[in-house]
Every structure is written in structure tokens, then in C-alpha cells.
Amino acid sequence: MFNMVEATQVIKIPLTLEIPVGPQHPALHEPLLLKLYADGEEIVKVDVITGYNHRGIEKLAEKNSFFRDIFIVGRVCGICNTVHANCYVRAVEQILDVTPPQRAKYLRVLAMELERIHSHLLILAVTAEIVGYDTLFMYMMKDREYVMKAKEILTGARVMADYMMVGGVRRDLDSVKVERILEILNKVEERVKHYLKVFQEDVTLNKRLVGVGVIKPSDVVSHSLVGPVARASGIKTDMRAQDRYDAYDEIPFNVVTDKGMDNYARAMVRFGELFESINMCRYILTHLPQGEAVPDERRLPRRFPAGESYATVEAPRGELTYYVSSSGADKPYRVKIRTPSLNNIVNSSFAYLNHYIADVPIIFASFDPCISCMERATVIDLKSRSVREVTLKDLSRWGLK
Amino acid sequence: MDIMYILGVLASALTYPGLATLWIISMFSEWWVRKLTARAQRRMGPTYVGPLGVLQPFADFIKLLVVKSESSQRYGNISLAKAFAFVGIGALVASTLLLPISPYSIYSRYDLILLIYFFGVWVAVSEVVIAISIPNPFTLKGASRYASVIALCEPAFFLSLLIPAYLTAKVLKAEPTWSITAVVSYAPQLWLNPLTLIPMLLSLISILVATQSKLMLPPFNIPEAEQEVIAGPTTELSGPLLALFNFIHDADLAISSLIITLAFLGGPYPFESNPALGALTTIVKFLLVLTVITVIRASFGRFRLEQGLKTIVKYSITPGLIGLAIALII
Numbered sequence: 001m002f003n004m005v006e007a008t009q010v011i012k013i014p015l016t017l018e019i020p021v022g023p024q025h026p027a028l029h030e031p032l033l034l035k036l037y038a039d040g041e042e043i044v045k046v047d048v049i050t051g052y053n054h055r056g057i058e059k060l061a062e063k064n065s066f067f068r069d070i071f072i073v074g075r076v077c078g079i080c081n082t083v084h085a086n087c088y089v090r091a092v093e094q095i096l097d098v099t100p101p102q103r104a105k106y107l108r109v110l111a112m113e114l115e116r117i118h119s120h121l122l123i124l125a126v127t128a129e130i131v132g133y134d135t136l137f138m139y140m141m142k143d144r145e146y147v148m149k150a151k152e153i154l155t156g157a158r159v160m161a162d163y164m165m166v167g168g169v170r171r172d173l174d175s176v177k178v179e180r181i182l183e184i185l186n187k188v189e190e191r192v193k194h195y196l197k198v199f200q201e202d203v204t205l206n207k208r209l210v211g212v213g214v215i216k217p218s219d220v221v222s223h224s225l226v227g228p229v230a231r232a233s234g235i236k237t238d239m240r241a242q243d244r245y246d247a248y249d250e251i252p253f254n255v256v257t258d259k260g261m262d263n264y265a266r267a268m269v270r271f272g273e274l275f276e277s278i279n280m281c282r283y284i285l286t287h288l289p290q291g292e293a294v295p296d297e298r299r300l301p302r303r304f305p306a307g308e309s310y311a312t313v314e315a316p317r318g319e320l321t322y323y324v325s326s327s328g329a330d331k332p333y334r335v336k337i338r339t340p341s342l343n344n345i346v347n348s349s350f351a352y353l354n355h356y357i358a359d360v361p362i363i364f365a366s367f368d369p370c371i372s373c374m375e376r377a378t379v380i381d382l383k384s385r386s387v388r389e390v391t392l393k394d395l396s397r398w399g400l401k
Numbered sequence: 402m403d404i405m406y407i408l409g410v411l412a413s414a415l416t417y418p419g420l421a422t423l424w425i426i427s428m429f430s431e432w433w434v435r436k437l438t439a440r441a442q443r444r445m446g447p448t449y450v451g452p453l454g455v456l457q458p459f460a461d462f463i464k465l466l467v468v469k470s471e472s473s474q475r476y477g478n479i480s481l482a483k484a485f486a487f488v489g490i491g492a493l494v495a496s497t498l499l500l501p502i503s504p505y506s507i508y509s510r511y512d513l514i515l516l517i518y519f520f521g522v523w524v525a526v527s528e529v530v531i532a533i534s535i536p537n538p539f540t541l542k543g544a545s546r547y548a549s550v551i552a553l554c555e556p557a558f559f560l561s562l563l564i565p566a567y568l569t570a571k572v573l574k575a576e577p578t579w580s581i582t583a584v585v586s587y588a589p590q591l592w593l594n595p596l597t598l599i600p601m602l603l604s605l606i607s608i609l610v611a612t613q614s615k616l617m618l619p620p621f622n623i624p625e626a627e628q629e630v631i632a633g634p635t636t637e638l639s640g641p642l643l644a645l646f647n648f649i650h651d652a653d654l655a656i657s658s659l660i661i662t663l664a665f666l667g668g669p670y671p672f673e674s675n676p677a678l679g680a681l682t683t684i685v686k687f688l689l690v691l692t693v694i695t696v697i698r699a700s701f702g703r704f705r706l707e708q709g710l711k712t713i714v715k716y717s718i719t720p721g722l723i724g725l726a727i728a729l730i731i
Contacts, residue, residue, distance in 0.1 A: 133701065142443055
């Protein structure tokens with residue numbers, strides 16, 4: 001006789017196909033591994049695996065002087081190098097108790113907003129490319145070059161600006177340059193309007209973006225998502241409005257939000273911010289305060305008091321923070337960087353679930369990932385030889401130690 | 402059967418309009434699409450080999466065939482892949498012999514079914530088998546996507562060919578019935594007749610959408626979606642095998658465009674009696690078809706699989722069925 005036992009649970013083992021997206025993959029422009037587990041075309045699990053591009057920038061910053069570090073932190077990210085340098089410089093200025101002149105503050109904002117314009121144009125072009133719309137990608141990248149030119153006129157370099165310095169900026173603007181940048185902005189604004197129309201009306205873009213990658217406001221808060229990703233879910237968070245650093249307290253702008261919560265909403269928020277940034281640049285160029293913007297480098301302080309400071313900026317991808325600690329030496333005791341991509345990418349695996357394989361690259365791109373910014377090392381305890389992942393909370397706590 | 406005729410057909414299979422001509426037309430078609438797409442995208446496109454880079458696809462093909470090595474992996478079966486590459490090329494060459502573009506073209510009643518068999522079935526089968534001969538997650542995903550798309554677009558392609566075939570057989574009483582040769586000869590008359598104009602228009606729309614999806618061109622480049630599945634069916638292909646696969650794809654493009662040129666645009670019409678002018682007219686129409694395909698290719702992004710399948714049903718199968726229904730009523 002068999003004892004009939006009533007089943008109390010069912011163990012379901014899904015037949016999945018494991019698809020590695022990365023570390024080298026056409027959808028990714030930087031090394032990262034999204035390990036997808038697909039049931040047919042549907043995603044059932046995603047592992048976000050980082051660690052392919054860790055460069056030890058924070059440690060490098062501790063080994064170099066405060067002034068050299070301005071150039072090092074600018075290399076954290078190629079696309080948003082001026083915001084990194086700005087955030088670090090403001091943290092150092094807080095320690096030194098230095099306030100830059102108003103003209104320099106305006107020029108800093110101009111550089112950062114030009115950077116936001118080309119960064120947003122880049123990710124919108126990449127969005128089109130990931131959807132397979134190469135033609136739109138080519139056109140947008142061509143027009144992005146105009147913004148790069150404007151940045152070159154302002155800072156002297158298309159990409160790596162190295163524009164920020166303690167107490168001001170490295171180059172000033174004359175009236176000829178102002179006119180040239182204004183001309184470029186007018187040209188770019190027309191093109192951005194056209195691209196917005198394409199995004200709104202093109203059938204393939206709409207089918208691939210609308211209703212895909214929906215992130216509820218509660219998920220934004222619980223996963224600490226920042227920047228346009230948060231704003232596209234209706235969360236009004238923007239460090240420029242909240243902190244009013246540099247000249248953001250004087251330059252009028254709106255915080256763009258959207259209630260769509262999907263990939264399309266994120267693209268629309270970026271378009272909205274493009275127009276806001278163009279208007280801000282115009283305002284700066286027409287209301288530039290008189291006075292000096294470039295401090296005399298020989299008169300910069302050589303001695304740094306002991307102390308610590310914390311600065312934050314709204315990078316194109318969201319809130320970027322720098323913690324700088326000085327022990328009174330010529331080098332920082334600790335530099336701790338928290339980039340927006342660290343939050344947005346590491347915490348994003350929930351957003352891909354129940355979508356199709358085809359949606360993964362486009363959802364990923366909607367976060368505007370910047371991998372080199374966000375790389376962190378795995379912690380290996382040398383005594384016990386154990387390997388463990390570190391939570392953000394622990395990371396921030398260690399950063400403060 | 403006359404031995405000279407058989408030898409003539411064999412020579413025709415190897416030269417015109419067979420293998421050699423097919424190779425040249427395929428490579429040229431690839432160049433035309435690449436160059437026009439590039440210009441539409443404000444790029445240069447091929448420029449290096451030959452005037453305006455026209456010899457670039459030839460150079461690419463020869464380079465892959467002769468210079469590049471073939472890499473494989475433990476589970477790969479390159480011999481099987483190559484065997485099916487030759488099957489695919491053979492089917493394409495056989496398809497060209499059925500088209501009325503040479504003195505040795507083969508025609509009979511119901512030869513449309515032969516065209517479906519060679520061009521519709523074996524080319525698709527060979528591409529799928531080549532892909533899964535060297536498996537990895539991307540080739541498997543690409544091949545399964547390709548099979549899904551092909552299951553809809555191949556029937557749609559031949560459904561749209563049935564309309565002019567039926568109209569020539571029943572309305573114009575042309576001989577041989579259900580033959581691609583008769584369709585080519587009488588297609589212009591179908592456009593001039595107001596009764597048959599509407600089904601012809603519907604079938605033209607249907608075949609254009611079906612061709613776009615059959616050739617894996619945007620918005621239907623789902624099987625080889627670079628950003629999702631690397632290169633889909635061709636991810637693991639390299640060297641000569643990749644050259645052969647690319648040739649099959651380009652020949653598919655060339656023959657599909659040629660079928661549209663002949664069966665829908667009337668081929669040499671209105672210069673059938675003048676061989677030189679007729680050939681020139683056919684070439685111009687062929688380039689026009691390639692240009693339309695390229696413009697569609699450059700104007701869209703990519704659908705997701707289920708969106709692509711729905712679009713094929715909506716814009717290819719449905720117009721084809723409506724066109725066929727109207728043709729049956731006429």
C-alpha cells in the first residue's frame with residue numbers, strides 16, 4: 001500500500017535560454033554584462049554584472065594633489081567631464097572657503113548646460129540606433145557636432161574640457177565667441193524641434209518606446225533612481241533646483257517632469273531638458289555679468305586646511321556627489337564619488353522583467369548608462385578569502401570613514 | 402530532347418542568367434542599397450574599390466572567400482552549413498532560369514509553383530540550416546526569429562504573385578497558365594485595365610512589404626537585430642561560409658527585385674520589340690525597385706518580433722488576400 005500524500009507545493013523550473021548581453025555587445029558602448037534569462041522571447045531574470053572597467057580613480061585622487069585631481073576627476077567620464085570637475089572643484093572651494101566671481105559661475109553653468117545638450121542628444125541618438133533607426137542616429141550625431149563645436153569655442157576642447165579651476169574657470173568669453181555660440185544654439189534648437197517631431201510621430205519609435213520599461217514612482221523611490229529616469233516617473237528631483245549651486249539661483253529654468261513612466265517619457269524628459277538647456281545657455285550669453293572669470297593661478301592657496309566637504313551637481317544622468325576630506329596635507333585624504341549611473345544601473349534589473357529580449361537594450365539605454373563612471377570593485381576579505389557584494393549604504397559609510 | 406538545348410540550358414545556368422550573372426547582379430544590388438542608404442544617412446558609403454566604390458561588395462566577397470580564415474567551435478558543423486549554402490545557391494540559380502530574361506529560360510504551365518519551391522522554400526531552408534549548423538544563443542535566437550518571419554512573409558510574397566498570375570490566366574486568357582512568363586508578358590495590360598488595376602495595386606503593396614521582411618531589411622531586420630542578438634543567424638559565420646551566406650542574401654535581394662520588376666512593372670515594356678531599349682528599361686525599373694526598398698530601409702527603425710509579424714499580416718497578407726478576392730470576383 002502506498003501512502004497517498006497530498007501535494008502542498010509545485011516546484012516550477014522554467015526552461016530558459018541564457019543570453020549574455022555584454023561585456024562586449026553592439027548594444028553596449030561600454031563593458032558591462034547583463035545576463036538575461038529568457039523564456040522564449042520573454043525575460044524572466046536579469047543579472048547586472050559590473051566590474052570590467054574599474055580604474056581606481058578614487059585611490060588615484062588620494063595619491064595626487066588637490067589641483068591635479070581636478071584633471072583626474074574630469075577623466076571619470078568623457079561625456080560629463082565638466083560636471084565632475086565642477087562638483088570636485090566646489091567641494092575643494094568649500095574647504096578653502098573660496099567663492100568664484102559671478103561671471104565664472106555663469107560660465108561654469110554654460111559649460112555644464114552645453115554638456116547636458118550634447119549628452120542628451122547622444123543618448124537620444126543611441127536610443128534611435130538601438131531601435132534600429134540608423135538614419136536618425138546619423139543625423140542626430142551630426143547635429144551633436146555643432147554643440148561640441150560650441151563647447152570647443154567656450155572651453156578650448158570638444159570633449160575633455162578641463163574648464164573648471166578653483167576660484168573660477170580657465171577661459172573667458174569675448175563678444176565674438178558669444179555670437180558664434182548663439183548662432184550654433186539657434187541652429188541646434190531648430191534641429192532638436194525636428195527630432196522631437198520624429199520621436200513623437202515615427203511609428204517604429206513609438207511602438208518600441210511607448211509602454212515599455214514602465215517604472216512606477218514607488219519603484220523610483222525604493223530603488224533610489226535619479227535624474228531624468230526619476231523625473232520621467234513624475235518625481236520632481238533636480239539638484240539644480242534643489243541646491244541652486246553656482247549661478248542656478250539666478251538663471252531661470254523649469255524642472256521637466258513627465259508622468260508617462262516609460263521609455264518614451266524618459267526620451268521626452270530629455271527633449272524637454274534640451275530646450276530648457278538651450279534657453280539657459282541663451283540667457284547666460286545675453287546676461288553675462290562683467291568682471292574677471294579666470295583667477296590668477298599663481299595666487300591660488302598652496303596650503304589646505306583640515307576639513308571635509310560634500311558637493312552635489314545635477315549631471316546629465318542625475319545627481320552626482322563628491323565627498324572630499326582634507327587632513328591638512330597637499331593631497332586629499334579621501335575623495336568619494338557617487339555617480340548617478342551607479343544607482344540607476346545597479347538597481348535596474350527589476351525594470352527588464354516580463355519584457356521581450358528586444359526591449360532590454362532599449363530599456364537599458366533609457367537609463368543613459370555611463371559604465372566607466374559607476375564601476376566598483378568586489379570586496380574580497382583577505383583573511384577569510386570570502387567574496388561579497390557591497391551595499392550602497394556600506395559604501396557610503398566606508399566613504400565617510 | 403535536343404542535346405544542344407540541354408547544353409544551352411546548362412551553359413545558361415552557369416553564365417546568363419545563372420551563376421555568373423546572378424553573382425554580378427547580387428553584388429551590384431548590394432552596392433546600390435549600401436550606397437543609397439549611406440547617402441540618405443549623410444554618410445559616404447562604399448568609395449574605395451572601383452568608381453564610387455561599386456566594386457566594394459565584389460572585393461568583400463573575394464576577401465572573405467580567399468583571404469579570411471574560417472573559425473568554428475566544438476558544436477559547429479561547417480560541412481553541413483556549406484552543403485546547405487550550395488543548396489541555397491543552386492535554388493537561386495534555378496529560380497533565375499524560370500524568369501523570362503534569356504533565350505534558354507524554362508517555362509511551362511504552373512511553373513509559378515516551381516518558382517515557389519526553389520525561391521520560396523529552399524532558400525529559406527538553407528539560410529535557417531546554415532544558421533543552426535554552428536549554434537550559440539544568438540544564432541539560435543536569430544534563426545528562430547527568421548523562421549517566424551519567413552513563415553509569414555514567404556506565403557505573402559507568393560500570394561501577391563498569385564494575383565497577376567490568376568488575372569492573366571482567367572481575365573486575359575493568356576497561355577501558359579499560372580506561368581511567370583505569361584505574367585511578365587501581360588502585366589502591363591493588367592495595369593491599364595481599370596478592373597484589374599485595384600488588385601494589382603494591392604498585390605504590389607503586398608509584395609513590397611513581403612520583400613522587405615523576406616530580406617530582413619528595416620523595419621523587419623528582427624532576426625539580425627544587431628543591438629539584441631549581435632548578428633542573429635550570421636553571428637558564428639566567418640570566412641568563405643560568411644561569403645556564401647552573404648551571396649545568398651544578396652541574390653535573394655536581386656531576384657526579389659527582379660521578380661517585382663518583371664511581374665509588376667512589365668520588365669521591358671513598352672520596348673519589348675527593341676532588345677537594347679527593352680534591356681535598358683528593365684534595368685531602370687530594377688534600379689527603381691531597389692531604390693524603393695532602400696528608401697523604406699532608411700526610413701524606419703526596427704519592430705519587435707510580434708509587432709513585425711502583425712505588420713506583415715496587416716500590410717502584406719491582408720492586401721494580398723483582398724486583392725485575390727477581388728481578382729476572383731472579376
